[in-house]
Amino acid sequence: MSSVTATRASEVGAPEHVADRSSRRNPRRRAAATVVHRAVVVLLMLYLTVPFAWMLVYSLYPGQNMRGQHMDFTPGDLTLGSYARLLSDSTFTVPIRNSLIVAAATTVLCMALGSLCAYVFARFRFRGQRVLLLSMMAVQAIPAIVLAVPLFVLLRAFGLYDSLVGMVLTYTAFILPLVIWMMVSFFESIPVNLEKAARVDGCTRLGIVRRVVLPLSGPGFAATAIFAFITAWSDFFLAKVLTSNSSPMLSVRTASFQGIFAMDYTAAATAGVITALPVLILALVAQKWIVQGITEGAVKG
């Protein structure tokens, strides 16, 4: 998302500036610069969107149209048939439900714990503060693949292997440090005097967080929540290792269409679109927030 927005921003701002100055000397050169710039932007857009568009196209035609030497793109053949088929297949809808529950619960848990924790990091001074914050980031840097086996053993020992609760706890452990890290920088950018004013006006510490800090860090909060949701929703590796038949997750199910024996490309593409859809919608809806949130964090951090 951010790369797309970045190009758009530069399209609006910088080149016009540059072009403005050169135009006085050479209007033709200005036009050329604009053309080149637009072309680069279009190419970049194509590069980023074609794979997804191709998947979308694939999911909308019957399988036989896409097989064979000559693909058949007759508009009349467009169909939502494979969507209907998948969405009435309980081996596919159950994973959708599971992934929704897990991602939503992870997000709620991460934001509830993370915002309170980040507030403490941002506003209180205590022994071992830096060490704690840094060690959280250090743990975060360990690749999931290293932790997969220990996690598997742990979850099995607690009877949480192949359960939604187990997945929520696992994802929260992975995502929470980053949530805290992001929220700390949003909170630090809020003037301390605002909180003093709120205390004089009669807020408790918790009331300050609810009535002043959270409303003011709204975009950052939303961006962070979306980040948590998307991360939990689109994880494949941990879901593959830590779940099986009783709590199938969507990403694992989607991947399973690339079977060993037969490959149902249309179904795989359809599942891909369905999996990507929430991410896409969230990102589009909250694009403004994400960009604002990220730049805020960047300026601060």
Place this chain on the structure above:
Amino acid sequence: MAEIRLEGVSKKYSPKDSTYAVEHLTYTIPDGDFVSLLGPSGCGKSTTLNMIAGLESVTDGSIIVDGSAVEDLEPHKRDLAFVFQDYALYPHLSVADNIAFGLKMRRMPKAEIRRRVKDAAERLELEGLLRRKPKALSGGQRQRVALARAIARRPGVLLFDEPLSNLDALLRDRTRAELKMLHADIGSTSVYVTHDQEEAMSLSDRIAVMSKGRLEQYGTPSDIYLRPATEFVAGFVGKPRMNILDGDVVERGRVRLRGTRVVVDAGTNLGDRTHVRLGLRPAECSLSTVSEADADGTVVVAEPLGNATDILVRIGGDNFIVRAAGFSDLRPGDPVRIDAAGVAVHLFDAETGDRISE
């Protein structure tokens, strides 16, 4: 309303600190008075105010409001309102909601809140701005919203931390006058932090002058100006700054400004001191042109201000400022004589800096 009594109030920000940020403050702010905490940057004014507000804990001592100790109470239980230097308006709330916030938190009935918001807005001429967000206001308007928010609560105590310092000079003078009228109107006990002595003088019933965390003097503006208790106060209050130079006791009760022929009456018992610090206000002294041989010093620079001219004179290794009425013909290099006949004489102990008086 409220009387505030400070009893041996001290503050250390960290137990490891070797010095106090504020040390052993003891004074009483009478009910309904306007009191300024005046001092240079870092002297502990804000710390004192925050302790009164309950935003900082008190390390030692006690703060007593209307007879009961408050130092362990949360800020909102202390019946006070705070106006911050940066105004601290809630950016996500409209002007009306900013003013109403503290009232809502106190679960005041809706009709009463509406009445108070309207009243506060009228007093500060904010009626047309009630729906705006703080971002859409000018600095002066924000300042007035902060004031409205404070008075809407009708608190017993109003606390101000340099509320005018972000305004331009013209607006600052106007708001200063408005603030004084507002105080007369509302009557809340007010504690006002400033580093600007003129502001403190013009607004206050009493001034607490602080330096390095300690109270230097607590008194009315005329006390402070006419009888500064320490050399620090004498130098801090009054513009241009008082001339405070070494003086030698020449005969019983007479002091000579070192390196000059200026001799003044001490008007007080100097004990067995042989030298003191002698303070003379620039506006009370005058200069006369004399021959080189009779001169006390030479003019370094003359700064015309319109109604007066500040003339800097070099005597020995020190500077001496004289404020003369109107414009002056003195030019740099002119030899001059300082005339201090009949002026108010301020004498301070050379070691302790305390005022010498009987």
